[in-house]
Amino acid sequence: MTAYRVEIRVMPRAALLDPQGQAVEHALHALGFAGLTRVRVGKHLVLDLDAPSSEAAAAQARVMCDRLLANPVTEDFEVAVRAG
Amino acid sequence: MRRVAVVVFPGSNCDVDTIAAARAAGSDAYPVWHRETDLRQADIVILPGGFSYGDYLRSGAIARFSPVMPSVNAHARAGGAVLGICNGFQTLCEAGLLPGALMRNARLRFLSRPVWVRVDAVDTPFTTLYDQGEVLEIPIAHGDGRFVADPRTTAELEAQDQVVWRYVRDNPNGSTSDIAGICNAGRNVVGIMPHPERRTALALGGDDGARVFQSMEAGNATQHAVDVRAVGDHHLRV
Numbered sequence: 001m002t003a004y005r006v007e008i009r010v011m012p013r014a015a016l017l018d019p020q021g022q023a024v025e026h027a028l029h030a031l032g033f034a035g036l037t038r039v040r041v042g043k044h045l046v047l048d049l050d051a052p053s054s055e056a057a058a059a060q061a062r063v064m065c066d067r068l069l070a071n072p073v074t075e076d077f078e079v080a081v082r083a084g
Numbered sequence: 085m086r087r088v089a090v091v092v093f094p095g096s097n098c099d100v101d102t103i104a105a106a107r108a109a110g111s112d113a114y115p116v117w118h119r120e121t122d123l124r125q126a127d128i129v130i131l132p133g134g135f136s137y138g139d140y141l142r143s144g145a146i147a148r149f150s151p152v153m154p155s156v157n158a159h160a161r162a163g164g165a166v167l168g169i170c171n172g173f174q175t176l177c178e179a180g181l182l183p184g185a186l187m188r189n190a191r192l193r194f195l196s197r198p199v200w201v202r203v204d205a206v207d208t209p210f211t212t213l214y215d216q217g218e219v220l221e222i223p224i225a226h227g228d229g230r231f232v233a234d235p236r237t238t239a240e241l242e243a244q245d246q247v248v249w250r251y252v253r254d255n256p257n258g259s260t261s262d263i264a265g266i267c268n269a270g271r272n273v274v275g276i277m278p279h280p281e282r283r284t285a286l287a288l289g290g291d292d293g294a295r296v297f298q299s300m301e302a303g304n305a306t307q308h309a310v311d312v313r314a315v316g317d318h319h320l321r322v
Contacts, residue, residue: 012187016187016232017187017190017230017258019188019189019190019191019192019258020188020192023192068141068145068146068149069141071142071145071178071185073177073183073184073185073232073233073234074185074187074232
C-alpha cells in the first residue's frame with residue numbers, strides 16, 4: 001500500500017444558477033476588475049488515503065464522489081491523485 | 085389512529101412541532117432516533133425540518149446515510165407514506181427517494197417568513213383534505229430551498245402531476261417552475277419546503293398546514309407501486 005493525496009474538485013453544473021459565483025463576480029467588478037467575465041464557486045476536498053496504486057486511489061475517490069461527495073443532479077467533479 | 089414515526093437526526097429542530105401537529109390530528113406519533121433501525125410498525129414516516137449534521141457538505145447529504153434510512157427506504161419502496169419537510173425534503177432528494185435537489189436560495193439569504201403556496205395535487209397521502217388549487221399561507225425557513233432538476237425530470241414532474249405545491253404571488257428562492265413540494269411517481273413519497281407543522285392552529289397565526297396531518301390520519305389515499313426511477317442506494321442519474 002502506498003500513501004496518496006487525492007484532491008477532488010466539486011463544481012456546480014455549468015447550466016445551473018450559481019448565486020455564490022454571481023455574488024463574487026459582482027464584488028470583483030465593484031473592485032474594478034473589468035476583464036472578468038464569469039466566476040463560479042465550488043468545493044475543494046483533500047483526502048489522504050492508502051491504496052495499492054494511484055489508479056486504485058482514483059477509482060476509490062470516484063466512488064466516494066458518486067456516493068457522497070458530489071450530487072450528480074447539481075454538481076460535476078474531477079479527481080487528481082499524487083503520491084502522498 | 086395511524087402510527088407516525090418522526091425521525092430525529094442530530095440537528096433536527098422541527099421534530100417536536102411535527103409530533104405535536106400529528107398528535108393534534110389524532111395520530112399516534114412518536115420520535116425515532118436516527119441510530120434506530122426499527123420504525124415500530126409505522127404507517128407513516130416523517131423526516132422533519134432542521135439542520136441535520138449542520139448541513140455539512142450539502143443539506144441532507146450525511147443524514148441520508150444514517151442507520152435509520154434503510155428502513156425508511158424499505159417503507160417507501162413498499163408503498164408506505166413518507167413526508168419530508170424542509171431538511172426532510174432535502175434528505176429525501178439526497179436519498180434518491182425524490183428526484184431533483186435543493187440548492188442555495190437564488191438571492192443567497194436565509195429566508196424565514198410566510199409564503200403562499202397553491203395545492204396542485206390532492207391525491208397524495210398528505211393532501212387529500214385540500215381542494216385542488218387552494219392557496220395556503222405557510223412559513224418557510226430555509227437557506228437551501230431552490231428546487232432544481234434537469235429539464236427532462238422537470239417535464240416528467242409536470243406531465244405526471246407530481247408538483248404537489250407551487251409558490252404563488254412570489255417565488256422566494258428561485259425554485260424551478262415555482263416548485264414548493266413534489267411527490268414521487270408512486271405518489272406515496274412527498275417533500276415540501278415550507279413548514280405545515282407551524283400553521284396548525286389559529287393561535288400560531290393560521291391553520292392552513294393542519295390538513296397535511298389530518299389527511300394522513302384520514303388515510304384514504306391509495307398505495308401505489310414504488311418509484312422505479314429510484315434504484316439502489318445511489319443517486320439518480322437521469
